Amino acid sequence: MDFICGVRHLLFSYFLINGILITIQTKEEVILDMKAAGGELGWLTWPLDQGERSGWEVVQRTLNGSQFYSYSVCNVGEREQDNWLRTTFIQRRPAASRVFVEIQFIVRDCNSFDGASLTCKETFNLYTSESDADVGTTFRKGQFKKVTTIAPDEITSKNDLRINTETRVVENLSRKGFYLAFQDIGACIAILSVRVYYKTCPATVKSLASFPETVAGGENQALKEVNGVCTDNAISENLPRIYCTVDGEWVVPVGQCQCKPGYEEVEDTCQECQQGFFKAAASGDKCEPCPANTQSLKSGALSCPCMDGFYRAPNDPPNGPCSGLPSAPKDLVATTTQLSAGKLVLSWSPPADTGGRNDITYSVDCQRCESNVCQACGEKIRYEPASTGLTDTKVLVSELDAHLNYTFTVEAHSGVSLLALPRSKPPSTSALTTSLHYTDPPKITSMRLVERTPTSLSLSWDVSPRPRALSPPIRYELNYRKKDDNLGMTTYTVLKLEKNLVQVNELNPGTAYLFRVQAFTGDGGAGGSSMEEQFETLPEGHLPQNNTAVIFGAAVGGAVMLFIVAVVLFLRRRKRNSHTRQGPEDTYFSSSEQLKPLKTYVDPHTYEDPNVAVLKFATEIHPSHVTKQKVIGAGEFGEVYRGILKAPGRKEVAVAIKTLKPGYTEKQRQDFLSEASIMGQFAHQNIIRLEGVVTKFKHAMIVTEYMENGALDRYLKDHDGEFSSFQLVGMLRGIAAGMKYLSDMSYVHRDLAARNILVNNTLECKVSDFGLSRVLEDDPEGTYTTSGGKIPIRWTAPEAIAYRKFTSASDVWSFGIVMWEVMAFGERPYWDMSNHEVMKAINEAFRLPAPMDCPSAVYQLMLQCWLQDRSKRPRFGDIVSLLDKLLRSPDSLKTIADFDPRVSIRLPSTSGSDGSPFRSVSEWLESIKMSQYSENFTCAGIVTMDQVLQMKNEDIKNIGVRLPGHLKRIAYSILGLKDQTSTLSVFAV
Template sequence: MELFSRNVAALWIILLEFLLRSVAEEEVLMNTKTETSDLKWTTYSRSKPEWEEISGLDEENNSVRTYQICQADGSSSHWLRSKLIERRGASQVYVELLFTMIECSSRSTHHRSCKETFNLYYYQSDTDDATATHPAWMENPYTKVDTVAADFLLRKGGEKKFNVKTLRLGPLTKRGFYLAFQAQGACMALLSVRVFFKKCPALTRSLSVFLETVPRSLVQEAVGQCVANAAQPGPNPRPPKMFCGEDGQWVDQPTTTCTCLPGFEASHGELECRACPVGHFKMGSGPGPCSLCPDSSHTGEMGSASCACRPGFYRAPTDSPDTPCTRPPSSPRSPVPQVNDTSLTLEWSEPLDSGGRSDLTYSVECRMCSAPRGPCMPCVDGVNYRPSQTGIQGRRVSIWGLRPHTTYSFTVMALNGVSPLSLQGPAGETINITTIESVNCSKVTATESSLTLHWNTPTQSHYRILQYQLRYCEKERGSEENSCHFMESNINEVVLSDLRRATQYEVQVRARTLGGYGSFGQAVVFRTLPDEDDSSSPLLVTGILIAMGMLLLIIVIAAAIYCIRKQSHFKDPEMSDKNGQYLMGQGVKVYIDPFTYEDPNEAVREFAKEIDVSCVKIEEVIGAGEFGEVCRGRLRIPGKKENYVAIKTLKGGYTDKQRRDFLSEASIMGQFQHPNIIHLEGIITASCPVMILTEFMENGALDSFLRLNDGQFTPIQLVGMLRGIASGMKYLSEMSYVHRDLAARNILVNSNLVCKVSDFGLSRFLQENSSDPTYTSSLGGKIPIRWTAPEAIAFRKFTSASDVWSYGIVMWEVMSFGERPYWDMSNQDVINAIEQDYRLPPPPDCPTHLHQLMLDCWQKERTARPRFSNIVSALDKLIRNPASLKITAQEGAGPSHPLLDQRSPLTPTSCGTVGDWLRAIKMERYEESFLQAGYTSMQLLAHITTEDLLRLGITLAGHQKKILSSIEALGIQNKTPGNVLY
């Protein structure tokens, strides 16, 4: 019920504020109705009668002081002048006149000079110095306001009607002014004169307060301030602004960035900032409402910017104030050891309580004890851990480097982001482990083919020996895999048989208990006994000869394999895939999609260089992107030259997905190195805001750059731009990369007119801004229809061939100097026209070869379209033969298809004004220049010349040509003054 009452009150306040805004305030400077004594205005006349002050009745039958006059002859002027009226800072004032006028035909002394009008003048002065003779009683120095005619005339026996006229005076510049009335043959009564000016009332809107404002001109700018508990973000905020019209009405919405301070929310229709109630908070400045305190936190006062954690709960330094408070986790459960030699593997189960956090890690503490129940001390440095001793993500750790027959105490602790804040320390689970004593062989009995070995039993009593393992290797053959053998025994003795005579063997023994294997003991060398004729055996020579033959065979086979591989190395490196696209062979870099990485951040680290934020200085904001602002700045890396960079920033409050999508563009750009591909300088992710730094392109986007310089470039220059774009796309296609959003708006131009392909953030997630409508396909996702190939629209089949179609549209944009493809057609009309084999006509003065290349790019079958390598070659031929660019198509840019013939031709009657005509030919930027030069009607344009256009400030040759051609096409004829239509 309380919430409903607050909402109703807010609605009433909004309605009342709107009504106050709709009514302009008036400040009265003079009103004769309120005068109680004689007015005593100055009159002047060379003949009788004169203006006479008498008492009369107004339209409400109230007694007022009036002036009246009834002239018999209109040959002379009769003047009436008011006293000085202070203007009080107003530059425009209004005069409301209430008067009656007698019809000439009803007057007894009717004369042909009788008039039913009078004149109103005013005279400005800084002092009240008017006298009976000064200023002179003539039109100059007075300023004429208007000739006032009566709407209602009094006639004999007729109804008495009053005339009310409101006239505007201005501009006023001096301290005050006099009103002067001139009658020349009128019979009238001036019942009342009210002088006032209008002002915009005080207003609160969008958290901004604007004081009462008097308009000084047609539109007066008013500077306001933020309401209480509100402020503007940024280091150099601009004050709120709003415009006051001369009619006393506020114009449009205010320009303001006022937002409520932390701990306050906008209320009552953004008329005030209200403190957050108890139990609520608002973290930062902005338009958002107050929120309930997160879990395990509270606030006991109003206007809180954050909520404090309850006892036993904490926030990590990296947690934002709007996250719930959490606590350290409980102990890990059920640690299970497995001892092997002097190494240990520990596994455990996760804690029952994670503390409400997902950043759970583990650490292991090692202590070495003198006895199973004796005192312990920290382990020595030789103990190693895999993956690590602290910050363990999984629930398993391997430990090696332990001493044999030693008791260790291991404590496994669970930690999270708030564990360091707890006074109780991390919770852990402890387990004691004793490593196994090593075993050494001590006795041996040898024969020619056997060894009988014996060793002492380990003295440790806390583990029962389950088995022994013996390892023996031929010493001459080193550590070759087939030279070592293992044997198990349940007792401390073993017989090794089938050994080689007169051969040394290296022997080691270790014991196995319930805790696992211990370490091998010290290696001991034993030798079998020799036979009687060991040195004269003929088998030795035979063995050597066999080994040499085997070695020679291996060398021959290796040489043959090398020759085969060397021949295959020089084959054609290009191979065709099943779709007809060509992939480069070894040695050519291939694009890697960063979203194929299990962790997209790994792709960012691999392809983008991290830059320290101290090397970057942001100078100004130059635009806005999908994720935040785009700025211009300077990059100064030690040891390198300082240069300008473009900086894309990620606005605050982003999600993990938004951060990944934002940085994915850097992961893509970082893989490209080409003079016609925008160059990635690096990224900044270690501080806020997250930034992507690219080379700075001084001339911005290609489409707007061409529109700004319409007609300023020769065909050979335009072909050079197109060649650069095609070269960049050839590089991308050879890397098996499909752009998907190739358009002139996504091509950037530097100061040397070098064009570079950019905007790789949309190549995976196809989106467009609201100012350029998109067609949503049945398969989902938004597609830029005007630039997209038919198969990509219908089946989302994006290939290098679909990029070629888009490149053809870019060619048309360039040759038409930024004209919108398909003009004002709807997206569905574009799809229908293409399906009916319609293709864009050549732009004005477009070389025929270029338009034919466009048509080749727009082949319906994608396999019939040229590749980018073919396009680069074709453009190179045109550049080498400039004469071919002089052959132009005869058809001008514009609709040439039944679906497109929706626009009526321009005619002098269809373009009612010069402004309408300029807007029709997209030259509206020059409207003010034409009007100031006196070209106020279409007929005045008949004989305009190039010199006239230069005087108007139109210096671009392309714009001059378009304007003169349009005038010629309109067929305007100069009319004589008598035939001009007003």
């Protein structure tokens, strides 16, 4: 009896201290609350009557005028105790299949009882029994099912009160109600409070959809799908849905509602757009102000019409701004050209007012006038590039006749010009006219010596076309200089002339001079220029010579001069070409940056003392500057931590810290640090960056930059179907750039795989893990031969497997496998085939098929990487160039390679009774890594493979498969199952 009294005393102390905390506000729906009941609960004890100390007893106390009850039992000195306490019938809400039982209790320390420690217990059991009706006082132990054994976290001694709170879950309830029972097997216990509740997701409005209060599901239905209803003036293409979690929280809204056209969202309601604003389509966007040159005269507008005098072109968005007509072009100028006769260039400036458009084009109209009669120029006149649809502000006009008057009109057009024609818009607002008298630009056709003396030379020249009587006069400009220039300077003398002949005086005897003549029209136009001609004065004391002998000498001298010039030009061109000549592959793939020489990698294993290599290529870090935070993985030599590096004078940065496990050998330490010696030689944004090493202290460490998203294969598996092909190709481009850098340094990685690519928070991929990497030797084949060591078969080129010959070409093969992993979102290459099967299949020309939704151009590059002849595989420079080309033209990624689900999903050889290759739906889902949807199929009544084969895409969506990647994987698998004969024959390798 003193045991019970002790418990009662402690119990009263509990109520006295915690009385004001009895009522606890919660979000749960409570269906039994022992504290809130206040009065005696009438719970059933069993055995019904075995004496004063036989079983559970009710303890009653009064606090602040209220009575509180608890149940206790303390038969610690008696053997084989089996005391039961059963609650009254607890009604269950139909949807609540999962309830929580929260128990507050006290357990006495068995060591506090003298002589009872051998029979004393410190635990009790929780049971439950379901029923469709209250069975009254009928009690049978066999009807109860054990939920759990409850043990205290803290045990109460004689004078030290320790209250425990434990919560247990009772699942899979299906009948109208249930009982809870507590079994004592020999402990000293006081149950202070029992609270039974279930969780609900409260009624809510999310994304303009209203959802009712929903009972949370059980573990077998972790997410309960709930349909919603759009609020007023909101619509949705798909039924709005949301999921209620087991914890009573709303998550993952699907198919959100959007305000109708003319309405916008304001505090979970849809309100009309104000006057002067519009909204064209149902969306989550706000109403927009009417664009330029438009107006809206009422609220709730779906669009804004154009104001008078402004228009929208047929290709303009219906809710874009309206634009006016362009003004006339400015500053129209006609310039004669020296290229040939009958040509001129028309140029002008863009209009001052484009009407708010950027699709301005120009047209040119020509009229020719003769004897005051004007007519269209006709088809004889040619325009380059064209006379209409011009986007540039100039045009070359050819086939003009000399000494005629031409009138050119240039008109500006835009996408709305045709719309304005019915309104008779004056053409003067968009046209500009110029008139000119065209004359072929004069050109010097020949120059000759008329007479020479020791101090003078007389020259004449011909001009074409010859001037007509009414044509503007032609002026000439003569430039001449001494041929020899010993002072390093060239001095020209310029004469302005009105005629095509001249006598040049005050020359030096016996000296060669070089002459050039250029013609100019009277209006300032430049004509053709002659070639530079050489003429020589007579030696001092010689008589003047007429032009006959001089012409002959000049002709000979000119020919010699032309020959010398031609030879010099030929030699200079040949020299220039010799420096720029490339092979056909260089012409296509190489750039100036690629042709720069790179440093060559130095193998740290060639150092007699590996510590010297580490000190040469890596920065030593003091361990006090490195702080470990959390273990993120385990490497070959020890654990890998996430941490912080705070070096003096530098900002604090997040880092990954590789450690060397205790008990290492000296060889293990050298192998561990050799990776740092390798990484320390690289500096590229797509190669993992080495921050430094710790070598001079007991615990060696390698510190690298921290990559938040971890290994690429795991990251892609966790985000299956979430990235576009463009994003995936961008990742591959980064990996290829890093590998190009390594190959340019004469370096072979040997273990290139998605697991050895790290991803940061900007999705930038970096090559890491240089444990198997080796340098290329200077042998003719550029190979590295190893006599031992593990080879990653699924990623390794066939020649490397067969002969252990590793080259950059074998790394290219591995890169092709990485491409497949990325496009397949981390799927295992060759699925569950054994290494032997993989080697046999490759030797028989089998290649991995295109993953789902893989662009054809990307898959073709994979196949090029997997060519049997390694010399025909692309180089990493080629791969980077091709991936850059694809990224610059995203449309090139829209063509999808053929996908064969029979190959992509390898089927087992066993067969179910319904003829499918699987014995059950769950076995099939597990084979395609979609076992998380087993419950969805079961709840939908899809329990046989025959039913699976009848499913369509809409059926798969309806059972709750929403992620695009998962939906495609299941759909393509079903497609493959329908042709099991072809499937199995593909894998008869």
